């Protein structure tokens with residue numbers, strides 16, 4: 001057995017799971033790879049790699065319009081993913097799922113279509129102090145264009161959103177709440193069910209940035225009553241360059257199309273173009289077919305393990321990591337919310353995060369250092385950057401021990 005694997009909760013066979021991830025088997029700088037940068041991108045199981053390879057080796061053809069066998073096969077495989085994602089998110093119909101490049105593109109699609117049509121001068125859009133730049137900047141751009149106002153839910157010292165302040169921000173001018181399900185920088189899990197309810201009571205819509213939730217939590221867009229929910233395939237063990245935007249069909253139908261081109265039309269003449277039905281109305285041009293098929297394999301993979309079991313195992317890892325890192329003198333964890341995903345963001349007094357990351361890398365340990373594309377939350381905690389260990393279900397307590405030992409070494413190097 002790999003030396004970096006020791007305990008796991010009953011029934012969660014992490015050693016077996018690790019066998020499915022070829023990338024984890026390598027050494028980096030002569031040491032077994034300890035991959036703790038899952039919030040940036042997650043690794044891919046063999047079944048995802050095989051699905052992509054199968055597409056290019058066997059089924060490769062453009063989708064939707066071909067009558068020939070290969071086109072039929074590739075269309076079926078691509079569209080099957082939509083069905084799998086429907087189940088994964090518990091959407092009402094497949095037509096509510098739009099293939100996009102990732103969470104960023106999903107959010108931009110909503111801001112450019114719904115936003116441009118529905119947001120007027122004087123309207124307000126609420127985001128939170130925890131957001132990733134991709135759930136801030138598109139709304140800022142829209143507000144600038146429309147003369148609307150961006151309002152921000154403040155964050156407490158634990159890294160939790162202050163709901164009483166959110167309540168005060170809601171008013172008849174509020175058009176949208178745009179909030180992350182899980183913070184990439186701190187790991188905070190936001191009470192989005194309650195927040196969506198509050199937005200709806202004020203007459204606003206709610207868009208959820210689910211980029212960091214989809215890999216870790218069971219999601220039910222109907223139970224949440226989310227109006228839009230965006231996610232990235234690559235953070236959920238699928239390929240890069242593919243993601244999903246969920247939207248309620250009533251809203252998607254009323255929204256103007258975004259990009260124009262093939263597939264999104266019904267008829268084209270120089271006088272007038274009519275648009276395709278959902279979801280194709282929002283899918284102009286040849287998509288990332290292999291990526292869509294790979295995403296389907298990723299959904300199959302995590303579904304077979306079970307999102308509830310994944311969340312429970314990762315919670316144990318979080319508790320273990322929090323305890324292990326808290327032992328290190330001078331280390332301060334940034335983000336201590338009661339509800340957290342398995343992300344530990346921290347600073348060590350007197351040592352720059354980039355130096356921490358560089359020394360850890362020499363030990364084969366991959367962490368992220370920087371502002372994590374969430375500069376406002378760094379400002380809130382008055383740090384320019386943090387070091388972030390973000391865990392996935394293939395990580396182990398032994399890897400956390402390796403991180404803790406690595407950090408002791410970092411301290412020696414810089415003392």
Ligand code: PMP
Nearest residue numbers: 102103104132134184211212232
């Ligand atoms: N939102 C959050 C919370 C994220 O962590 C990320 C990626 N770091 C994004 C949005 C953007 O995802 P992508 O780059 O895959 O579009």
